[in-house]
Amino acid sequence: MHKEYLMGNAAIGRAALAAGMSFISGYPGTPSSEVLETAAKYRTDKTYVEWSVNEKAALEAAAGAAYCGARSMVTMKQVGLNVASDPLMSLAYVGVKGGMIILVADDPGPISSQTEQDTRTFALYSKLPCFDPGSVEEAYRMVRDAFELSEKYRTPVILRPTTRICHGYASIDVYDESEYLEIPAEGFVKDSSRWVIFPKLSYNAHMAIEKRNRELSSLLSSYEGNSFERGTLKTGIASHGISAAYVSEALEGLSEKPSFLKVGTPFPFPEDLAVGFLKSCDEVYCIEELDPVIERELTYLCGEYRLDTHILGKLSGDVHTAGENDPSYVNSLINSVLGNVLQTERMPDPPALPARPPVLCAGCPHRASFYAVKCAMKGKKAVFCGDIGCYTLGNAKPLDMVDTCLCMGAGVNIAQGIGRADPDTVCFAFVGDSTFFASAVTGAINGVYNGADMTLVILDNSTTAMTGHQPHPGTGRTMMGDIVEKIDIGAVLKGVGVTEVVTADPFDHEKAVRTVADTALKKGVKAIIFKSPCAMLIRPEKAYSITDKCTGCKGCIRKIGCPAIVIENEKVKIDTSLCTGCGLCAQVCPFGAIER
């Protein structure tokens, strides 16, 4: 082994390769994406890597590989598991042959997600074993443990790091390449009593799963990822994941210590270990992120074992119910529980801070597309359904062009529903190219089949930008480095019966506005493909600047809100270090005062 400074996600990807994983698939999503990217970068000649079209496809493909005896991994963020939940629930019954890890990154906060759902709860629901690492180092170790457990019990296993583990860094011990395991896949062995799900199989599997999970609960009580340190006090702290690391640090300097239970396998819950912990405490504070999983388990165990230990946490109102924990919160919570007073130094109050919300980049083609639609629909009753991607940021002022956003691919269907319930509205749905392939194609088919009136605007920037520029079916590149036929979005739309499909350059502003105005008011499902590459993928052109024709009307700022246009000494100025030379501002200035 040797030491390396690694991001949590890189550690997971490297650990999977070291454990002999030969198949990995996934769909990008913050904070999970770097796991698969790392596996692609360090893959051996025996590793197959793919970005699948969505999480459902990814999970099914990884299951197929695991049926053959290959060690496989599938990666996604927590909301991706909702998409993959159909195959997940059934696969839990059918099981696997090769070890299979379902890597699901949770995002307390949430920092860049729609929901604060907890994959530990999904593990309980699907009855699948779940590992919850508390550090980058532990995530590295748990990968090998998870593969072993998966193979031994012929079940997929969930590994659920959170953002602070995924995007945390640490110098850790990693295997040398000579120490990597080789797990040859036997190949698919036909056995319809095993691989074909039928009610009888499900009934038998259900009984076997319940029995297995009881066994696992007992076994996992001695797993090193679960720990119980007896303290000197009758107060206990129970925690998990990165929060457990915050607890450890908060306890470090204390002379009188509470007992401390760290749960690394929330399901099956390490019952024997937890009961020993409960018996040592009069009261227990559960410090968790997302759902009160440990708090519920401990409360249940107190009932089952007739213990009068008082369990406190989110359910009792003693710990905040939403958002992520941080070291300050955990430190002050523990000290207040223990009755310690923390000294704080008060500094003079700072001046008012400027708000700095995330915005579309300078030169982003989405800005131009949104603005073209906005101009074309000026004065009309129109609704703009957004979707998941960088373009969700089109909601910010001054564009204000995202009226709804729900989940991947939802906008195209929401627009149809609004059109039925509010028929005099012109309905638009905006969707990016990667999201289109992932889950908006079915929405387009739904609209054509049911005769909806709506305009689908495809914001095609030739990449999956928000999550770090991953390739997708429209880019013609795969994660194996192959150049393949690009899947043409316009041809797909025509193929499913969208008769009006037009392509436009969003940076040719007048023409773009005309295209929208001509298309949007027609009957049926129409599609406009705004095609222009992500500004981060192309070399910037010569920057524009403001000439003395500028009257200071600030129209450019009020219309398009580009971060490269700033006010300096009460004059409008273009920050040349940010300007990419897209020229949109020059086209919207009524005085022709922006030139290059």
Next chain:
Amino acid sequence: MNNILIAGVGGQGIVLASKLIAFAASGNGMDVMGAETIGMAQKGGSVTGFLRTASAEKGEKLYCPMFPKGKGDIIIAFEPSEAVRNISCLKKGGTVIVNTNPVMPVTAALTGGSYSGSEMTDYLRELEKGSYIKLFAEDMAARCRELGNPRVLNILMLGLTVKSGTIDGITAEDIKNAIRKNVKPQFVDMNIGALESICS
């Protein structure tokens, strides 16, 4: 032990700066942990990176990359309001290394907000006078213009940090080695040149 917070605006090169300190520290045998904001916040939003180094020889132990408020030793702020935004993470007498050149948020241009950056630097100077902080403030945008390259801001900030002498166990030479190992070969000389323009 160093508890460092690097703060700035998405796109200023904070991730690389943090990585270079981490490599310099781990190259010297220290334990290192870090945490970064990645994803939606990177698009022009406020960005912070935590970095902690510890010496096992001295019996120091790291549990997690983030540290509680009031425990920070150094803030390296690429933008003055981002230094002030994160000031509560600093311990009394901690160090603030700051680029005084402001980045205007789009919202300020839109709403006619009066943010100029100097009110932030004035506040930091007030804290320095009250002995709450040690302050190293410099207009790094001006330095970048002298060097003719806006992309070396992060290296200049590292240079100012090393020059301040407040970071434990990391020298300019360590940062140069980290640059050689982590930066694309064609940019190594440019970055080392930028570092040497501040500290050698």
